[in-house]
Amino acid sequence: MSSRAERGISWMTVNYNKINLRSKLRDSSSSRSVRTPRNDIRLNMPLIQTKNLNKEYCTDEVKTPVLFDIDLEINSGEFVSIMGPSGSGKSTLMHILGFLDRLTSGQYLFESADVTGFDDKKLARIRNEKIGFVFQSFNLLPRTTVLENVKLPLQYRPGLKEKEKNEMAESALKAVGLEHRMNFFSNQLSGGEKQRVAIARALVTDPTLIFADEPTGNLDSKSGLQIMEILDKLNKAGKTIILVTHETNTASFAHRIIALKDGRIVSDRKVDNRNQFNGTLK
């Protein structure tokens, strides 16, 4: 029996197969309606699809529209940056795509399922199982060890033994190179380390999709670069990454940049000159 720990350690290499398997399963289950050839589905099935997605905030009978008719498709395995100045609606879009907020009208399909009508409990479960979040301000629990912080998402997953949780958290910490900080308290870490712990926490449930909301915003450039390198690695290992940023330089680590302005998509392009890591940071 292969332990979860082994599985975790080998994320970087194994997960392609896993995604492959998932695609095949989906393929067979929906074979009636499938018209695309099989090999197209591999790595390219739309993980996220929105149609006419609108969002407005209502406060005291004043309606503030934030997003207008967003049509978007993001496939499994993509590394996408959502860019835009503040107030462009990029964070709101991320929150809706990450099930932290609800859309006002339109449609949102996640793994081809319409999630618009899902109740809070179902959404919580999707967040726990499919999504990992990395925030600008880390959001680690204070006075709590690194290991406990990383284990936190697993605490909301019933049926796991403590030993399994520890193994999963340890391998997630190894993936961000912080296994030696395991028993440190979160406030004893540097900013870069804190963000790596936050990434480990996002990774520990082995999610399909990782949202990073200005992950380098509170970091010096060297630590920021480290974080981007980790995200790049995770993407190479098969994770879909959606990065929200207003920095062009940071956004250029992605394959694709979606630019928002005033709540509308103003451009959606492939990145030709991707920022590459030359190994100096290792």
Place this chain on the structure above:
Amino acid sequence: MTYKLLLHSSIRALRANRNRTFLTILGIVIGISSVIVIMSVGAGAQSLIFNQMASVGTNMIGILPGYSDEEGPPASVMGVVITTLKAKDAEELKKIKEVTAVAAYVRGVDTAQAQGQKMDITFLGVSADYPRVENAELELGSFFDQAQDKEMARVAVLGYEVWQQLFNGDNPIGAHVKIKNESFDVIGVFEKRGTESFENKDNMILVPLTTAQKLLLGIDHISMIHLLVKSDNDVPAALEQIKSILREEHDIEPGMSDDFTARSAAQGLEALKQVTNALKFFLAGMAAISLIVGGVGIMNIMLVAVNERTREIGLRKAIGATARNVQEQFLIEAVTVTILGGIVGIIFGILTSAMVAGVAKYLGYDWDLVVTMPSILMGVGVSGAVGILFGWYPAKKAAGLEPVEALRHE
């Protein structure tokens, strides 16, 4: 999240704010400890009273004027004067064959004088059977007899303290004592009897019933009859006969209620227990109000905690916590605080009760330290309930936070 984990995270959160936690539990500690102390001291006082009453003997029956139901004492206990009971009733009751002794009582207070000394005393007018009924022994001299009672003899038997104070311990037999300006010959002194049922038996002067009625009080009713039956087993039969005799004496029609209350000592004890229990629970209830105050404090602090940790709540929701998970977390935190306060309160309450019992014992009272398991369990239960009750709203508020709003919270 498992309860173990929830408990663990609650303790961590509470330790993070030690001072605040301490102040928060203080209200609960005070509330629970006062309830425990009142229950325990109340039970101790009850045991003291009952120990004394039990020494009177269980084959005694008391009759008071005025009707009362099983639940409580008749109005005459509260000081209402009811004149339906007469000395003749006591005489009639002697005819019951199970009855071995009958004593009728009247009472008054005055300042007694003898040999230039004064003393505030209680005087009792009683029948000649009094020493047998009350199981009282004489230190000096003798008690008056039935003939002396009939002929309104001006004789008096002193309590131990009265003797000590008025006669300075000298032989008082043959000396005079003045009550209400009437002079009495001292014919006897009781041995030291102590306090029984809130009554100091040693500062009394006893005179014949008729003398007290006619000479000192100017009344023809009596305030109480005590009688002894042969054995405990005769009590129910005697009570039946007492009732029928007195009803006949008082011309009470069938269907009308009695104008007297006859109870055995055991029944009296039971009635007293109910009265003292009611008092005890009333006081404990008053103390429990401080628990409500403590609970409001808990609610206040929990609301502050929810506000402070809004981002944490947002994060927990973002990584998969359901509203229920969050609610459980804060509820368990509140319950942890209150149960912690409850346990400290129980320990504190027991220590205080033990101190009270120690002091009472030192002062020579027959006082038991009574801390019952139910009162401890009740303390824990009530403090837990306070936690649930007052933690509910803050926990609900935490659970209802939108993840996005919570994450944006500064």
